[in-house]
Amino acid sequence: MRIVFMGTPDFAVPALDALVAAGHEIVAAYSQPPRPGGRRGRALVPSPVHQRAEALGIEVRTPVSLKGADEQQAFAALGADVAVVAAYGLILPRPVLDAPRYGCLNIHGSLLPRWRGAAPIQRAILAGDEETGVGIMQMEAGLDTGPVRLEGRTPVAGKTAGELTRELADLGARLMVQVLADLDGHPATPQPEDGVTYAAKIAKDELRLDFAQEATAAERQIRAFNPPGAWVEVNGERLRVLSAEVCPATTGEPGEVIDDHLTIRCASGAIRPTSVQRAGRGVMTVADLLRGFPIPSGARL
Template sequence: MRILFWGTPTYAVPCLDSLVATGHEVVGVVSQPDRRRGRGARLQPSPVKCQAMELGLPVWTPPSLRQDSILAQQLAELAADVFVVVAFGQILPPEILAQPGLGCWNGHGSLLPRWRGAAPIQRALLAGDEWTGVSIMAMEEGLDTGPVLLERSLPIGLCDNADTMAQRLSRLTADLMVEAMTLLAAGPAPTQAQPTAGITMAAKVKTEELWLPWHETALRLHRRVMGFYPRAVTRWQGQRLNLLATVPLLPERAEELGAICGNPMMAWAQTPWPTGQPGQVVAVAPGEGLIVATGGGNLLLREARLASKTPCRGTRLLQVLKAEVGQRLG
């Protein structure tokens, strides 16, 4: 089939690669414009644009799709059978949605209708969901409201973060989209309308959400660190400290922690550590990190990045922070 691919971040690259590798004719790629990134704030193309250029595919990077009749005409002239959209970053207007004969299909990183919107992975982790997945959905004017062609689920582990889940969901999206294209090529494919119950919205993450409120429980704080990885932040001795890996030391989940992190962690979860004020260091764990009091239970801080320094873990983290019992985060 003739496919026009829409995508921007690294998350979308495996899907583009899989469509090309399975013999589909990708007639072009639409991605977000080059952005200023990194040191020196130099203009850099998106990961999808980079890969498209590597594959020798034509690329369009419109700043806006609204009222761009020239772009709409150029895309129509490609005569694509189907549009495939994965994490593109703009809403497709009706005149573009109507172009391909076999429709526009979106690979969305959640089990719809749960977590419609911009940040499904982050919101699933923050909510403590035990399962997530990928939905291949027919696009319409509503935000992630279209009927679902294929859906596949994945478990979320206690120590999964936004990066590990994105990698797994990205690979699943690629596999499922190839399967979807096979179904569409064979004839009309049956879809299922999304349920009207269980709708939740995955709002874009706001900067103020990234700051850790130490009065929350250890489990809630851990979910923030995992869900907002690598951006969850607090203060340490007047400097920004990004938390990258934590473990909630919960006696009721000691067995699970032992299975994930090893038997020592199971024992630590069952240890009656000293109590303290939320954000206060109550123990220094040699070779592991800091044990910090919260609004409910203790949180082991295993990996972090102080100011603009390199991320550090375990013994190195303790050396960098020079932490002592009684000091406070936040």
């Protein structure tokens, strides 16, 4: 098939690779415009999809919007059979949705209709969902409301958002190849009317660890925000907590360090961080942290 690929982050790269490997013709790749990168010079850095598409010799387009008539005409002129969308980041207007022969197919990282929206993987972990998955959705004008052609499932277990994202990216890539190989054999099935939830975009203040919640919820917060890392303020410095275990606790107040191993009391139970990261430094164990950055029992975080 003649395919327009539309994606931006690492999540979308496995699908692009899988489509190329399956022998499809990628006539263009659309991605978000390059963004300022690291601290030195703030040079513009192309997205992961942009970089991968260029390496594959695919034309890359990075419009800031698809609302204009010129951009819509340029998209339609590609004469695509289908557009494959994976975490692209721009709204697709009706003329874009309708331009390809078979419309636009989206790789969405949840079991729809649960967790429609921007951050389905993180919200599934935060909510304590036991299972999540990925679906191949026929796109329509509503927010992730389109019918689903195929889906795959996986347990959430103790996975971080990073681990789950990589797993679902690979699964979604395989499912997309299956669907495109036999569109008639994977009819679009309307989503159930019950069970709709929305995965709002992650706000910056959500990354600060909240010890006024139960320890199990705090541990989910740590997994949901790795990467980039949930954080706590210690001695005026942000300390990222990348993994932790839940522990029993009968003493202390929420946010209080209750032993010499950085165990922190929550509303119910406690969490004991196992890997952390100080600003500008590498990931380390808590034992390594405490050797050079003491946080005594009784400290309030």
